[in-house]
Amino acid sequence: MDPKTVLEQLRTYFLDSGFNLTLAINSAKYNAANGGAKNLESIFPQAKSIILVGFAGKEFWSIFLDYLQNNPEFKKNNIDLIDNYSVLKFVEASEILNTNQIDFKTVYPFGDNALDLNFLKLGELAGAGVPSLLGILLHQVYGPWISLRGAFITNMELSEYDEPLSDFSPCPSCDKPCISACPINTISELGWDWESCMKFRISDETCSSLCASRRACPYGQEEQYTLEQLHYHHKFVLKSVKQYFKENPKS
Secondary structure (H helix, E strand, O other), rough: OOHHHHHHHHHHHHOOOOEEEEEEEHHHHHHOOOOOOHHHHHOOOOOEEEEEEEEEEHHHHHHHHHHHOOOOHHEEEEEHHHHHHHHHHHHHHOOOOOOOOEEEEEEEEOOOOOOOOOOOHHHHHHOOEEEEEOOOOEOOOOOOOOOEEEEEOOOOOOOOOOOEEEEOOOOOOOOOOHHOOOOOOOOOOOOOOOHHHHHHHOOOOOOOOOOHHHHHHHHHHHHOOOOOHHHHHHHHHHHHHHHHHOOOOOO
């Protein structure tokens, strides 16, 4: 099967599972844009392309909840449900690559190999969004409501790859309600003060269940996650942040 058809099969599979972003990036382009950080060959020597997968907007949540309802054992036996669901779907989708004798390595933005890939840079290169003051990607339709869930690094060469968004630079001309929405001023013209933000979140309940600055962004208002989904994401972010500061007490 030709690489273009393989990619389309992956897109169809992931879309049916709630992941409406399946994007392809040339490995050489990623290495050149990654500023000397870990290159792909050090992770997977045969690297030719990266297939980036995620979801944008609010549609994922309903598909995910339907899956949990129809698979009670999955919900019972797992804790980090979205992460585990993502891994499950990547494992299932990998059969498409195996069937077509394509070599690959799977990398996630969570777990032991979370720092192997720069997922924000991948998303930017693939057109999933542009950098924003919030420290996350911003899309002209979905706004800041984007979650990148994993990537296949493959030896598959494609004739065409996804491209960065052009003519979209929203933050400079925006009124920036995200800045005033933050209760402790961790968003500024310079960007996001990650450490101050996270230290506040683990010491005060004000931002424990949602981010006021993210919700204030004028882009993608109709695609905002539901409060239920926001609370779910923030619960697990809070858990990982507490673990980070426990392991890095001098941060």
